Amino acid sequence: AAYMLPMILLGPIAGSFADKLNKKNLLLFTDIISGAITIGLIFASNMYIALAIIATRSVIIAFNAPAQKCASRLLLPDDLQLAASSAEQVAFQLCRIIGPVLGAAIVALSSPDACLAVNAASFFISACILLFLKPITETSSPVTSKKEEEKGTFKMSYHFIKNNSLLKYLIPNVIIGALLIMAIEMQMVILLRDIIPKRPNLLGYVLGISAFGSVLSAMWLQRKKVITAFGRYMVICYATIGLSYLFMGSYQTSWPLALFLLAALGSGLGLGIVFVLQPYALKKEAPPSKLGRISGIISVAQGSAF
Secondary structure, three states: OOOHHHHHHHHHHHHHHHHOHHHHHHHHHHHHHHHHHHHHOOOOOOOOHHOOOHHHHHHHHOOOHHHHHHHHHHHHOOHHHHHHHHHHHHHHHHHHHEEEEEEEHHHHHHHHHHHHHHHHHHHHHHHHHHOOOOOOOOOOOOOHHHHHHHHHHHHHHHHHHHHHHHHHHHHHHHHHHHHHHHHOOHHHHHHHHHHHOOOOOOOHHHHHHHHHHHHHHHHHHHHHOOOOHHHHHHOOOOOOOOHHHHHHHOOOOOOOHHHHHHHHHHHHHHHHHHHHHHHHHHHHHHHHHHHHHHHHHHHHHHHHHO
């Protein structure tokens, strides 16, 4: 709750700031502050202070996420937006695979404090990279009128999504799908405990293989220049996920374990598609001057579902 709630609740406000402020400076500031707060977490004397520090850092990170989306949209031409969304997803999924392994190795060889120090250093490294980033300007963005600003962030974003021929179908589809997928993923621990109780480490393999499947599908989408048939890809995505989960639920202990892991790979392939399509569709349809606010509203809806 301390980690997720601030990012969920502050989504629209953070998105509005990302639209109005200089993206590079906002990213640089939030990275430096997040790194400093992470160092403070090392010196937390009890659980409650640690939770307060985690919540404070999440407030800062909440302003970083929409600024990243806006910067990605403005730095690259339209024909590279799909490749960028795919590359972001590949990086995220590789972190899901490598991060826990690296963290566990650091904790085993040293201490949790050392792991936090590495985490803090990653924020400072990100800030150093941003120093060499070219200025981010909104040359192609329409100027937002004062009257439009007065309509309010939530109302404006809602009406834009409602009136957009793609987003009004895609976003509810993604949110409902995310809710159902999360409900199933939460049962994975129980399922594995019931059918394969002697392999407690199997959950790690399942999550890692699923993340690897997402990397593969993101790399496949990265080769394409543009996507227009979003409905076709969503059908492929949810059909792959549904069949994979159906097989997992029907798995018998007498069957080879490799089949269960293959189903985990299939679920990852499907998840990778939806993880790429949503940000790509948002960058494709939303004007740069409103991208932060609209993505903030969507993050609230998805976070509430989770």
